[in-house]
Every structure is written in structure tokens, then in C-alpha cells.
Amino acid sequence: MKTSKLIRLLSLSIFLIFFNSCYQEVEMTGELKVTTSVEPRDFAIFDNAIVSNPNGYSEYDALILEENAQGTYTYQLNPGNYVVQYAGTYKYQTIQIQVGKTVEITLTEAP
Secondary structure, three states: OHHHHHHHHHHHHHHHHHHHHHOOOOOOOEEEEEEEEEEEEEEEEEEHHHHOOOOOOOHHHOOEEEEEEEEEEEEEEOOEEEEEEEOOOOOEEEEEEOOOOEEEEEEOOOO
């Protein structure tokens, strides 16, 4: 009786060790690389649902707000549609983030 319980416990332990060693975490984000090639300016990244709000939106609704940005910035974002906008202006770019992919944009025009 004791050997039967011991064999079951040992079998269960081996199964759990094997099952956990095969588990791999799946990446569920995409990457956004923003390069600014103009004088330092603020820019913001918004969820597209916020931008399409008929009541308007402000910089406080931004997912990410970079102040005095100059150079290249990289972000890990969930899949979806986003808007990258110079803060305080109407100049923007709409992007779509997909799982495991990198989207690169360059903000070149000074507002």
C-alpha cells in the first residue's frame, strides 16, 4: 500500500516538473519606436478610443507623455490603435500595434 502511494506521488511529481518546464510565456505586446528629428518638443501617445471621444481629450488622457523629447524612444504597448501627437498641436500620426511586431515612426515636422 505504501509503495503504491509512493509511486503515485513520484509519478505526479515527475509530471508536474515536466509540465512546468515546457511552459513558455507568450509575448502579447508590440513595440513602438518613436524618433524625433526636430528641436526638443513634447509628444504624447493616446489610445485611439480616447481621441475619438466627442467630448474631446487633453494631455492628461495620454498613455505616455514625453517632455522635451529628442532622440529615439521605445515602448512596449498592447495591441491596438494609437495616436502619436505633438503635445498642444493638431499634428498627429495614427499607428496600429500588432503582437510581436515593431512599428517605427519619425516625428519630423516642427509644429
